[in-house]
Amino acid sequence: MRNNFIGGAWTRGADTRDNINPSDTTDVIGEYAQADAAQTADAIAAARRAFPAWRAAGIQARADALDFIGLELAARKEELGRLLSREEGKTLPEGIAEVNRAAQIFRFFAGEALRPGGETLPSVRPGMDVHITREPVGVVGIITPWNFPIAIPAWKIAPALAYGNCVVFKPADLVPGCGWALAEIISRSGLPEGVFNLTMGRGSVVGQTLLESADVDAISFTGSENTGARVMATAGARFAKLQLEMGGKNPLVVLDDADLDRAVEVAVQGAYFSTGQRCTASSRFIVGKGIHDRFVAGVQERLAGLKVDDALAEGTDIGPVVDGNQLEQDLAYVDIGRQEGARLVCGGERLQRDHDGFYMAPALFADTDPAMRIAREEIFGPVACVIPADDYEHALTLANDSPFGLSAGICTTSLKHASDFRQRVEAGMVMVNTPTAGVDYHVPFGGRKGSSYGSREQGRYAAEFFTTVKTAYVAP
Ligand SMILES: NC(=O)C1=CN([C@@H]2O[C@H](COP(=O)(O)OP(=O)(O)OC[C@H]3O[C@@H](n4cnc5c(N)ncnc54)[C@H](OP(=O)(O)O)[C@@H]3O)[C@@H](O)[C@H]2O)C=CC1
Numbered sequence: 329m330r331n332n333f334i335g336g337a338w339t340r341g342a343d344t345r346d347n348i349n350p351s352d353t354t355d356v357i358g359e360y361a362q363a364d365a366a367q368t369a370d371a372i373a374a375a376r377r378a379f380p381a382w383r384a385a386g387i388q389a390r391a392d393a394l395d396f397i398g399l400e401l402a403a404r405k406e407e408l409g410r411l412l413s414r415e416e417g418k419t420l421p422e423g424i425a426e427v428n429r430a431a432q433i434f435r436f437f438a439g440e441a442l443r444p445g446g447e448t449l450p451s452v453r454p455g456m457d458v459h460i461t462r463e464p465v466g467v468v469g470i471i472t473p474w475n476f477p478i479a480i481p482a483w484k485i486a487p488a489l490a491y492g493n494c495v496v497f498k499p500a501d502l503v504p505g506c507g508w509a510l511a512e513i514i515s516r517s518g519l520p521e522g523v524f525n526l527t528m529g530r531g532s533v534v535g536q537t538l539l540e541s542a543d544v545d546a547i548s549f550t551g552s553e554n555t556g557a558r559v560m561a562t563a564g565a566r567f568a569k570l571q572l573e574m575g576g577k578n579p580l581v582v583l584d585d586a587d588l589d590r591a592v593e594v595a596v597q598g599a600y601f602s603t604g605q606r607c608t609a610s611s612r613f614i615v616g617k618g619i620h621d622r623f624v625a626g627v628q629e630r631l632a633g634l635k636v637d638d639a640l641a642e643g644t645d646i647g648p649v650v651d652g653n654q655l656e657q658d659l660a661y662v663d664i665g666r667q668e669g670a671r672l673v674c675g676g677e678r679l680q681r682d683h684d685g686f687y688m689a690p691a692l693f694a695d696t697d698p699a700m701r702i703a704r705e706e707i708f709g710p711v712a713c714v715i716p717a718d719d720y721e722h723a724l725t726l727a728n729d730s731p732f733g734l735s736a737g738i739c740t741t742s743l744k745h746a747s748d749f750r751q752r753v754e755a756g757m758v759m760v761n762t763p764t765a766g767v768d769y770h771v772p773f774g775g776r777k778g779s780s781y782g783s784r785e786q787g788r789y790a791a792e793f794f795t796t797v798k799t800a801y802v803a804p
């Protein structure tokens with residue numbers, strides 16, 4: 329039994345949940361505790377009690393703890409990468425890379441903890457000084473999705489601790505294993521009791537308690553738009569500080585002058601790797617008419633060569649969908665695309681493998697109208713559509729015609745168009761001749777429009793959310 333970590337103690341849950349391998353549903357990874365509202369309130373109270381001493385403990389204590397966590401994650405990346413792939417379904421190399429990324433994030437923020445922010449300015453009043461400093465926000469509730477079960481927790485927990493906050497962490501119910509393993513490492517990192525708390529359990533119980541509690545000063549959330557709206561309505565109504573990362577419907581523009589082989593690779597990696605379950609995944613290929621047919625044929629051929637199988641099996645390119653509900657959603661969108669009149673070029677059917685898992689053939693639609701639901705709504709699976717474009721300006725207009733604005737890519741050999749796209753596309757992240765998914769850990773991450781709310785995550789920009797600014801006037 330894997331328990332919750334509340335106020336420095338491993339605590340049995342009010343209930344338990346089995347963690348199931350989506351590659352093989354007969355494989356039960358383990359039994360995990362589920363907190364109820366009262367236990368979540370205990371965790372919040374423990375964090376609140378720990379805050380005054382932790383904020384005063386100083387930057388070396390923060391740096392030491394974060395460095396310890398980063399080093400252990402790096403040392404155990406193969407073992408934890410295997411756990412990640414087993415519970416979430418991304419391939420083993422992807423799982424190991426994600427754990428390594430989490431390690432790098434902790435080590436980055438170990439350094440950031442030591443880098444003082446703030447400035448001193450002269451006042452407009454002679455003789456006076458103005459000191460601008462950053463202070464921790466207080467108790468931060470961290471709510472994460474299932475698709476990056478260790479990297480997303482890392483890029484929220486590490487800056488929260490680096491800047492002197494206390495944390496109550498609620499991982500996605502579907503993938504508690506990585507969250508628990510991370511918490512177990514954090515529990516040995518030298519943090520005083522109550523500074524970090526793990527409360528596994530259901531969003532409607534644990535998450536909702538975090539949203540409602542007046543003792544939670546800030547919420548950092550990644551997940552669906554619907555839940556994001558609930559976070560806003562509940563925690564926003566009591567003026568908690570909010571950072572919301574939500575969906576994407578990310579365009580990849582392929583201009584006639586693109587290097588075809590490269591464009592096909594960029595498209596396939598961006599849309600289908602990690603089973604398309606990335607908020608940064610490309611799901612709209614906006615393709616010039618001069619390269620259209622060759623691009624569609626190229627993607628179809630590349631998809632035919634990919635192996636969809638058990639996430640842990642050698643040579644697997646694409647693992648299973650995360651669970652039965654998500655698979656049903658993906659298959660339903662394939663039906664919707666067909667009914668709307670888009671042309672299914674390949675894939676879109678459920679696959680049988682040696683084990684009973686949630687396997688699906690990656691799907692490509694062509695002849696898609698930009699008003700179709702498959703071109704507007706986030707599917708969050710291995711499904712992408714091709715929208716033809718008359719020229720560059722038309723492609724840019726199509727790319728911006730979305731309620732989302734997370735990541736956007738372009739494949740072109742034209743410096744002029746690449747540079748114009750970089751400036752005029754309505755997205756938080758722009759990729760030129762490289763997939764829309766797959767980002768660095770030391771630079772800001774986030775989007776515009778319906779994709780994000782609040783300040784950026786990651787890199788030193790994370791300080792904006794996890795600190796609050798104080799301006800002090802000092803007269804002699
Ligand atoms: N942009 C992105 O990065 C992601 C987008 N998605 C999108 O979201 C869809 C559903 O995925 P899912 O993981 O269920 O996303 P959700 O938004 O439902 O879940 C994200 C997190 O919020 C929690 N949560 C759920 N309800 C509440 C609540 N009332 N109060 C507070 N927290 C809550 C969840 O808990 P619990 O796990 O217990 O439900 C989970 O930890 C996907 O199909 C995809 O479209 C999903 C993952 C990432």
Ligand SMILES: O=C(O)CCC(=O)C(=O)O
Nearest residue numbers: 605606607608765766767
């Ligand atoms: O593309 C990436 O590397 C990160 C994607 C991500 O954070 C997400 O899908 O939630």
